[in-house]
Amino acid sequence: MNGASREALAAARERLDALTDNTSVDAGRLADELAAVTALLDREVSLRRVLTDPAQAGEAKAELAQRLLGGQVGGETADLLAGMVRSRWSQSRDLVDALEELADTADLTAAQKAGTLDDVEDELFRFGRIVSSNTELRAALTDRAATTSAKSALLRSLLGGRAKATTERLVTRLVTAPRGRSLESGLESLSKLAAERRQRLVAVVTTAVPLSDAQRRRLGAALGKLYGHTMHLNIDVDPEVVGGIRVQVGDEVINGSLADRIEDAGRRLAS
Numbered sequence: 001m002n003g004a005s006r007e008a009l010a011a012a013r014e015r016l017d018a019l020t021d022n023t024s025v026d027a028g029r030l031a032d033e034l035a036a037v038t039a040l041l042d043r044e045v046s047l048r049r050v051l052t053d054p055a056q057a058g059e060a061k062a063e064l065a066q067r068l069l070g071g072q073v074g075g076e077t078a079d080l081l082a083g084m085v086r087s088r089w090s091q092s093r094d095l096v097d098a099l100e101e102l103a104d105t106a107d108l109t110a111a112q113k114a115g116t117l118d119d120v121e122d123e124l125f126r127f128g129r130i131v132s133s134n135t136e137l138r139a140a141l142t143d144r145a146a147t148t149s150a151k152s153a154l155l156r157s158l159l160g161g162r163a164k165a166t167t168e169r170l171v172t173r174l175v176t177a178p179r180g181r182s183l184e185s186g187l188e189s190l191s192k193l194a195a196e197r198r199q200r201l202v203a204v205v206t207t208a209v210p211l212s213d214a215q216r217r218r219l220g221a222a223l224g225k226l227y228g229h230t231m232h233l234n235i236d237v238d239p240e241v242v243g244g245i246r247v248q249v250g251d252e253v254i255n256g257s258l259a260d261r262i263e264d265a266g267r268r269l270a271s
Helices: 004-020 027-043 045-051 058-069 075-086 092-113 117-133 135-142 148-159 165-176 183-197 213-227 258-270
Strands: 200-207 230-237 245-249 252-255
Touching (some): 004 027, 004 075, 004 092, 027 075, 027 092, 027 165, 058 075, 075 092, 092 117, 092 183, 117 135, 117 183, 117 230, 165 183, 213 230, 213 245
Antiparallel strands (some): 200 245
């Protein structure tokens, strides 16, 4: 997003945080309702355009949203949507993208309140690794001919009882309503949102062998000092690394693996 939409999303995030800071607000229910509104506006293009029409007064659009949804969702969700449609959006689709992010954030906030956010982060990462290494599973989850119920049933068989309920809900929404995103990019976005709930950066660490708890703590502390943020480490074990580690934070790669050093030396000799 850019321009007006970026500002509108920032304001919506602040309103969501203010809502979920209230202990009386059920963040999980809020997430479900925001997801339902996302699906509605993704499907009803004409309604979405009316609610983001810059020629219409913001208050008129807010009243329309309240009339349409006031009896179908809770007051918090209706008020949040009303505030969003009062804002200006560069494109009508940006409103739906923002609602989708808020739904995911509300679910992650519920996990944070329950003390399970770390588990959800780890489960999202591990599920992404499983999908990337299993072409048949990825094909089944992204098959456009497969029904929503079939995909949901497959995910229940994979995650039910093995992962936190929040993880299952987030992944199921992504798989059954990808809205043009790839499965990989959607999982990456969810992982980033989870990290932001803790105001942390995510470091993907690839090692030849599993790290001990002490090694993880030392590496996390060193990276935290380097980046000025608390770091969450997603550990990926790959025997082909041979020795050392490879760390990726966002687009930046800190390469310390022996295999990469050997490859680099070979390139230098060849030149």
